[in-house]
Amino acid sequence: GNSVTQMEGPVTLSEEAFLTINCTYTATGYPSLFWYVQYPGEGLQLLLKATKADDKGSNKGFEATYRKETTSFHLEKGSVQVSDSAVYFCALTRRQTGANNLFFGTGTRLTVIP
Amino acid sequence: GAGVSQTPSNKVTEKGKYVELRCDPISGHTALYWYRQSLGQGPEFLIYFQGTGAADDSGLPNDRFFAVRPEGSVSTLKIQRTERGDSAVYLCASSLTPDSSYNEQFFGPGTRLTVL
Numbered sequence: 338g339n340s341v342t343q344m345e346g347p348v349t350l351s352e353e354a355f356l357t358i359n360c361t362y363t364a365t366g367y368p369s370l371f372w373y374v375q376y377p378g379e380g381l382q383l384l385l386k387a388t389k390a391d392d393k394g395s396n397k398g399f400e401a402t403y404r405k406e407t408t409s410f411h412l413e414k415g416s417v418q419v420s421d422s423a424v425y426f427c428a429l430t431r432r433q434t435g436a437n438n439l440f441f442g443t444g445t446r447l448t449v450i451p
Numbered sequence: 452g453a454g455v456s457q458t459p460s461n462k463v464t465e466k467g468k469y470v471e472l473r474c475d476p477i478s479g480h481t482a483l484y485w486y487r488q489s490l491g492q493g494p495e496f497l498i499y500f501q502g503t504g505a506a507d508d509s510g511l512p513n514d515r516f517f518a519v520r521p522e523g524s525v526s527t528l529k530i531q532r533t534e535r536g537d538s539a540v541y542l543c544a545s546s547l548t549p550d551s552s553y554n555e556q557f558f559g560p561g562t563r564l565t566v567l
Contacts (some may be wrong), residue, residue, distance in 0.1 A: 341493075373558075380455075381494070381542070383556040426493050438484055438507070438551050439556060441493030 339364045343427045343442035350417055351447050358412040358445045360401075368429040370394075370410040371404050371439065372408035375424045384412075384425070417449045453477060455559035457543050463565045464533055470561045472528040476545030483526050484556060485518060486542040494542050500526060501549055533566045540564070 345357040362368065372384040372394070385394030390405035399414045410427060427442040456475045464470050481502055485515075486494035488566050496510040500520045515533075520526040530537055540563050544556040 380560045381544075383555050386555075428493070437482075437546075438496040438499055439486075439494070439511070440496070443491065443493050 339368070339427055339429060339440045341440055341442035343425075343428050344445050345443070346445040346447065348445060348447045350447070352419055352449055352451050353416045354409060354411070355447075356414040356417045356421075356447070358427075358447070360412065360442060362410065362429050363365055363428075364408075364429055364431065364440075366431055367404045368431055371402070371428040371430070372399070372401055372410070372412050373426040373428055373441070375426070375444075377423070381426070406422055409437050417447070419449045419451055422449050454555050455543055455545055457532060457541075457562050459558040459562060460560065461563045461565075463567065465567050466533060468533050468566075470530050470533055470564065472530075472541050472564070474526045474528070474543030474545075474559060476524065476526070476543070477557055478524075480545035480547055480557075481523070482546045482549040482554075482556075483520060484544045484546075485526070485528050486544065488540045488542055488561070489538075497528070497541075499549075506549075530564075533564075535566050538564055538566045 340363045369388045371386045373381045374384045380425040387394040387403035393402045424444045426444045428439045430437045458473045481498040485497040499507040503523045505523040515531045519529045524542045540561040542561045543559045546554040
């Protein structure tokens with residue numbers, strides 16, 4: 338089946354600290370991988386994505402590399418800011434005709450303190 | 452704005468009642484998805500529409516749940532004989548085409564359903 342396992346939170350960091358949120362996946366075929374973010378009081382937003390092995394997705398200083406050999410897509414940021422406080426979801430979709438619904442992990446809540 | 456909108460934002464109902472949740476996708480988006488997010492969990496897929504037809508309803512938990520999209524735009528998720536376990540945030544998403552690998556799914560703010 339298709340599933341995503343991500344690091345349980347909550348995670349609390351000081352401003353400018355290094356962030357890693359682990360994500361591993363199980364999928365049939367060759368999925369596309371995503372990180373979505375949910376800021377307080379807002380809807381889910383796409384943060385970054387990678388559609389094939391060894392691709393690196395990046396946005397707003399966040400990066401994640403599609404690692405087929407370890408079935409992982411860990412999210413990293415070198416220096417977090419208070420404004421990065423949010424819930425982060427790792428997700429995958431199977432690339433196929435028809436529905437391309439997303440399979441999500443349980444989410445990791447990040448709090449950045451000044 | 453031009454984003455996905457959902458109404459109502461909150462719905463409180465009693466066990467056994469019928470509810471309807473509405474989604475207005477982004478104009479021109481042909482693909483529409485419904486997800487359900489329980490507390491502390493990630494969203495779980497319910498049903499997918501391509502145009503007017505329900506192309507994949509494999510995520511609907513049972514036959515109390517039904518959704519329509521009669522004109523290929525607005526969609527309504529209908530829940531009959533609600534149960535306390537139906538309490539969750541119901542999310543709608545739309546994308547330009549079904550290929551989510553290349554076309555971002557844009558999410559609405561959700562409807563928080565509480566069944567007493």
